[in-house]
Amino acid sequence: MLRRALPLLLACSALPALAQAPLIVRYTTWMIVPGGAPVEIESRSYGAVHSDYTYKDQPTYSIISLQGDLLECADGKLGQSAHIVPPGAEPALLMLQPGNNYALPRPEGNTYWYVATPEAPLNTVRGFDALYAWVPPGMGAGTVFCHAFSPKEAGRLIVSAADGNELASLESDFDQPEALMFRLRATAPEGSLIKISLLKPQNPDWTIDDAKVWLGPELPGLLARSVEAAAGIQAIAERVGIETDWTPLCDFETENPMTTIQWSKPVAEGAELPAYDVGLSGEQSFGGGNSLRVQMRFPENHQERLQELKLFTRPLPMDGVRRVRFFLYGDNSGRKVIVRVRDKSQEHHYCTVGPIDWTGWKAVVADFENATTSTSGGDENKRIDGPTGNVVIQLQHTTGNTLESVLYIDDLSVRMGGAQ
Numbered sequence: 001m002l003r004r005a006l007p008l009l010l011a012c013s014a015l016p017a018l019a020q021a022p023l024i025v026r027y028t029t030w031m032i033v034p035g036g037a038p039v040e041i042e043s044r045s046y047g048a049v050h051s052d053y054t055y056k057d058q059p060t061y062s063i064i065s066l067q068g069d070l071l072e073c074a075d076g077k078l079g080q081s082a083h084i085v086p087p088g089a090e091p092a093l094l095m096l097q098p099g100n101n102y103a104l105p106r107p108e109g110n111t112y113w114y115v116a117t118p119e120a121p122l123n124t125v126r127g128f129d130a131l132y133a134w135v136p137p138g139m140g141a142g143t144v145f146c147h148a149f150s151p152k153e154a155g156r157l158i159v160s161a162a163d164g165n166e167l168a169s170l171e172s173d174f175d176q177p178e179a180l181m182f183r184l185r186a187t188a189p190e191g192s193l194i195k196i197s198l199l200k201p202q203n204p205d206w207t208i209d210d211a212k213v214w215l216g217p218e219l220p221g222l223l224a225r226s227v228e229a230a231a232g233i234q235a236i237a238e239r240v241g242i243e244t245d246w247t248p249l250c251d252f253e254t255e256n257p258m259t260t261i262q263w264s265k266p267v268a269e270g271a272e273l274p275a276y277d278v279g280l281s282g283e284q285s286f287g288g289g290n291s292l293r294v295q296m297r298f299p300e301n302h303q304e305r306l307q308e309l310k311l312f313t314r315p316l317p318m319d320g321v322r323r324v325r326f327f328l329y330g331d332n333s334g335r336k337v338i339v340r341v342r343d344k345s346q347e348h349h350y351c352t353v354g355p356i357d358w359t360g361w362k363a364v365v366a367d368f369e370n371a372t373t374s375t376s377g378g379d380e381n382k383r384i385d386g387p388t389g390n391v392v393i394q395l396q397h398t399t400g401n402t403l404e405s406v407l408y409i410d411d412l413s414v415r416m417g418g419a420q
């Protein structure tokens, strides 16, 4: 027993020491910091570290309440440290804007978080040993993104379990954003912590410098410097409107919920193409061992400018849906994804998600609350009324897209709780 526990204890005791070095951030980076606790922000000029160029950008630091009100805006001086105290007792957002120069924020205490969402990535310099994220209950996997846009600047991205065991890693130049997918070895009812490291690449031709890091939209986009602070991510995520309680609808393990599959434009009787083949498959999966495989094929002389393959689920339990989420294994085909929900009154709600411009697993989120959506028919109350509804995944082919696609869909869930 002791022999098994000892390496774990040692691994854990080594973590806080590593976590103390201040992170270097650049451009615009957001944090959440406790109210009333001072934050020391060191400003470092790019020119002091690199001999090739000097930037005159002066730093600006803003404190914004969790409700979005600007509380304080401080102009820093390049090369000098600033001392900022968020007013009040409530946690607040800290927007760091060192421009092309560097900021090294050091909040007092351990309980603070870096924002790392697709919209507000963490802009790091020279990587980091350990940042901790929280994987909500019910999620057995997730994605971490990195983009080190400059050539030759690269990194080794590693995701580990909280005990230090590596789950996934990827060394790349990250010239384009790339996702690293990880699978947890075990899930817990209260969710799981993971450790993310961005280290110097092993390839001797590469270095580590600028890199944007963010979490896939299936994870609360917050990173902590300590395990203790990571344990508080759920509570703070909910306060800033990051939803952590999704309702799973289909896992595509044993049942194919797509009961109707059709083209938007009629295909001539007996025509060989366009054709589709849709069914459960073990070739790829996000959660579990299976997913829904969707193959579509078009003739070379395809005449229709637009054709859509529409996949209708059977009626699924839902009411007051605000968001629909599923995982899509993309093929970079450029086909557009539209998510429709048909509510109990036959009101159709449409949300265009965008083109499939990625390869591999990625969360697709149709935000019926905030994104531009349209409705037609039904009771016209613009609410996705239950007790059941059908999710329709529409894959739009346009002239110029590749003629053949194989996509995979997994883990469909909804976020409910709409008004009324």
Ligand SMILES: [Ca+2]
Pocket: 148, 149, 150, 151, 152, 153, 154, 173, 174, 175
């Ligand atoms: Ca690069």
Ligand SMILES: [Ca+2]
Pocket: 251, 252, 253, 285, 286, 287, 288, 289, 290, 291, 410, 411
């Ligand atoms: Ca599955």
Ligand SMILES: [Ca+2]
Pocket: 343, 345, 347, 378, 379, 380, 381, 382, 383, 384, 385
């Ligand atoms: Ca309705």
